[in-house]
Amino acid sequence: MVIGPRVVVDEREQASMVPILLRELGLQIEYRMLDVGDYVVFPRCAVERKEEQDFAKSLYSGRLFEQAHRLCEAYDYPLLIVEGDFPVFIKKMKRPRAFWGALTTLTLQYGLGVFFTADVQQTADFIYTLAKHKSFTRPKGPLLQKRRKVKAPEKMQLLLVSSLPGIGPKLADRALRRFGTARRVFSASVAELSSVDGIGRVKAEKVAEILDAHYHPIARPPQQLRFGKI
16 A cells, blocks of 8 residues: 655644545645644645635634734745635625735735635645645655745845734835835834825824833733634
8 A cells, every 4th residue: 555645734623524534535644733834735835724704704803914924934835725615605795805805915915825625525635636746855854844934035024014003015015115124114203104105193103102012921921823713
C-alpha cells in the first residue's frame, strides 16, 4: 500500500468530517492544536476552511481582515476555502457588494488565494489535490516550522499603519505618502493626521487616543485569535 502525503490538521476540525474524508483518500493525518490555519499541507502552505455563515460573521464583525493578515504573515502560500451554497447565500445577503469587496481586498491587497466548495467532500478533494501537487517539494522534516514570512518593507509599513483604529490599507497608503515613514505617521499630531484625505478629525483623535493611552496589563492573557474561528 502506497502511503500518501501527510497533512497536519487542527484538532477542532475533526467535527467537520473533512479529515476523515482525507484519510479515506489516502492522506496521512496528524492532529495538532494550530494557532493559524486549519490544514498545513506544506511548510509554506496552509489552508483555512470557513463555512458560509462563518465567513459572513467575520466579514461584518471586521475580524476577517485581521485574521487574513495573520495567515498571510505565517505562510508564503495562504489559502482560504469558503464552503457552502454561495449562489443562494449571496442572494440572501443584505449587502452583497460587501462580500465582493471583501474578496477583492483579500486577493489584491493581502495576496490570499480564495477558493469555493459546495460541501465537505469538495473541500477534501481540493486539499487532497493540493497535497499531491507537484509544484511543492515534499519536505523531509516536520511540516510545522517556526518561521516568519519575510515581507518587503513597503508591505510591512502598510500593515503596521493600517492596524491603527479606523485606518485601512487605502488610508495607510495615503498617510505614508504624506509623511514618508511609519515613524512620522505615528508621531504626527492630530492636526497633521487630519490633513490626510479621508482620515479627518474624528479618526485622527481616535488614533491619538490609542497611541497616547497608558498600558494597563490585564489579569490574564487574552485567548489567541484564530483565523476562521468566531
